[in-house]
Amino acid sequence: MKWPLLDVPAGATLKDSRSPSPAHLSNKVPVVQHSHHMHPLTPLITYSSEPFPPGSPPGHLSPDIDPKTGIPRPPHPPELPPYYPLSPGAVGQLPHPLGWLVPQQGQPVYSIPPGGFRHPYPALAMNASMSSLMSSRFSPHMVPPPTHGLHPSGIPHPTIVSPIVKQEPTQPSASPGGSSKSAVAVKKEEEKKPHIKKPLNAFMLYMKEMRAKVVAECTLKESAAINQILGRRWHSLSREEQAKYYELARKERQLHSQLYPTWSARDNYGKKKKRKREKLAQQQQQSHDTDGALPAKSKKPCVPYLPAEKPCASPASSHGSMLDSPATPSAALASPAAPAPTHSEQAQPLSLTTKPEARAQLAGHPTGLSSKASSASSSSSSTSSSTSSSSSSSSSSSSLSSPPSLLSRPIPFPSVPPTALLSSPPGSLPAALAVLQTQPLSLVTKPAD
DNA sequence: CGTCCTTTGAAGATG
DNA sequence: CATCTTCAAAGGACG
Numbered sequence: 001m002k003w004p005l006l007d008v009p010a011g012a013t014l015k016d017s018r019s020p021s022p023a024h025l026s027n028k029v030p031v032v033q034h035s036h037h038m039h040p041l042t043p044l045i046t047y048s049s050e051p052f053p054p055g056s057p058p059g060h061l062s063p064d065i066d067p068k069t070g071i072p073r074p075p076h077p078p079e080l081p082p083y084y085p086l087s088p089g090a091v092g093q094l095p096h097p098l099g100w101l102v103p104q105q106g107q108p109v110y111s112i113p114p115g116g117f118r119h120p121y122p123a124l125a126m127n128a129s130m131s132s133l134m135s136s137r138f139s140p141h142m143v144p145p146p147t148h149g150l151h152p153s154g155i156p157h158p159t160i161v162s163p164i165v166k167q168e169p170t171q172p173s174a175s176p177g178g179s180s181k182s183a184v185a186v187k188k189e190e191e192k193k194p195h196i197k198k199p200l201n202a203f204m205l206y207m208k209e210m211r212a213k214v215v216a217e218c219t220l221k222e223s224a225a226i227n228q229i230l231g232r233r234w235h236s237l238s239r240e241e242q243a244k245y246y247e248l249a250r251k252e253r254q255l256h257s258q259l260y261p262t263w264s265a266r267d268n269y270g271k272k273k274k275r276k277r278e279k280l281a282q283q284q285q286q287s288h289d290t291d292g293a294l295p296a297k298s299k300k301p302c303v304p305y306l307p308a309e310k311p312c313a314s315p316a317s318s319h320g321s322m323l324d325s326p327a328t329p330s331a332a333l334a335s336p337a338a339p340a341p342t343h344s345e346q347a348q349p350l351s352l353t354t355k356p357e358a359r360a361q362l363a364g365h366p367t368g369l370s371s372k373a374s375s376a377s378s379s380s381s382s383t384s385s386s387t388s389s390s391s392s393s394s395s396s397s398s399s400l401s402s403p404p405s406l407l408s409r410p411i412p413f414p415s416v417p418p419t420a421l422l423s424s425p426p427g428s429l430p431a432a433l434a435v436l437q438t439q440p441l442s443l444v445t446k447p448a449d
Numbered sequence: 450c451g452t453c454c455t456t457t458g459a460a461g462a463t464g
Numbered sequence: 465c466a467t468c469t470t471c472a473a474a475g476g477a478c479g
Binding site for chain 3: 197198199200201203204208211215222223225226227266269270
Binding site: 200201203207227229230269 | 453454455456457458459460461462
């Protein structure tokens with residue numbers, strides 16, 4: 001189950017209530033912004049705040065909905081390269097979460113400031129088609145510098161991080177005219193070969209966007225802790241909200257593939273080090289044993305998440321949804337308009353884990369467990385039935401050619417079948433959900449079993 | 450200075 | 465075909 005996005009059914013419903021046309025996406029954006037979490041501080045992402053006034057959703061969005069994803073998509077088949085850039089759908093319309101920070105003039109696209117953001121695909125900006133879009137919202141100078149450091153594709157990409165060339169993108173792809181390519185040369189080139197990073201997934205995009213906010217709100221700085229919070233928030237996001245990111249991510253992937261057709265995730269394999277294995281193993285063991293013998297490493301004392309000042313801990317709702325991802329979404333669905341679910345995380349005890357103990361807890365529970373597992377399990381259980389959906393959906397991303405199966409459309413949230421969602425009364429959460437919400441994380445985690 | 454931690458999702462690798 | 469691994473961001477903590 002992967003392709004999340006708004007299912008038709010769901011989408012339809014949603015749309016009904018909100019916007020009939022694909023524009024809903026765009027609408028959403030703004031909505032999100034204004035909705036709960038948006039903080040004045042708002043960071044990086046311009047999700048649409050300025051560039052795209054909520055009120056003015058370009059109607060040119062995607063005319064139709066991708067059968068598979070249920071996401072509105074442009075007229076062209078996804079696989080069509082041309083469309084992407086155009087697809088203002090989300091990227092264009094939404095300033096693209098990634099796009100938030102377009103490098104300022106002069107600034108090398110790649111040089112990413114530590115806290116910095118990078119525009120994932122500056123290319124967009126450059127794209128002719130985009131240009132029109134961009135121009136309207138982005139000043140010309142925002143456009144990435146002309147060829148310098150261009151990717152073979154001719155497009156500079158933030159994801160390109162060349163260790164070697166990093167600082168000096170002097171010779172981009174190098175010797176265009178160079179005809180002599182000795183093995184050495186080739187090698188060199190390879191070395192120089194910029195490191196093309198993986199496109200960010202929905203959650204990563206979300207994190208990028210929200211991190212600053214969370215940090216500001218919580219005063220926490222540790223990424224691990226922040227990420228935990230974000231993970232919770234992610235789960236508490238409404239369907240539409242998540243959908244937005246899924247869509248974005250999808251576009252990112254598409255764009256990425258267009259820009260770097262030959263790139264493969266495997267290219268980056270082994271570049272980061274592999275220590276996860278142990279970790280995973282440990283986790284598995286733990287789960288197995290349940291005893292939670294934490295990994296030996298307990299790190300820092302960690303920062304207990306203090307609700308202290310900000311909304312971080314908004315007390316209001318208190319449900320700890322955490323893992324109930326299923327629930328949440330459903331809730332969201334139920335009341336599309338209401339941003340209801342959100343923020344459960346904040347309410348949670350969240351002792352952010354870095355603490356050994358906390359970790360233990362986490363480890364024990366699904367969330368902490370392997371995300372995959374959890375997702376898988378949840379998906380299986382929830383979505384159920386839609387057996388086929390899973391695989392198909394997953395591939396869906398590629399989806400390019402997959403037959404439109406509206407019915408099986410995978411929902412991002414493993415949880416509730418669309419119908420159920422639909423049926424669920426808006427405004428009221430399922431009892432189970434309620435329970436979950438009230439439950440502490442730890443409890444929640446292993447309930448189902 | 451390099452790695453870990455932590456999150457979810459995508460995709461490659463493996464069985 | 466199902467499961468497992470790795471990587472993506474990020475920044476403090478740790479060795």
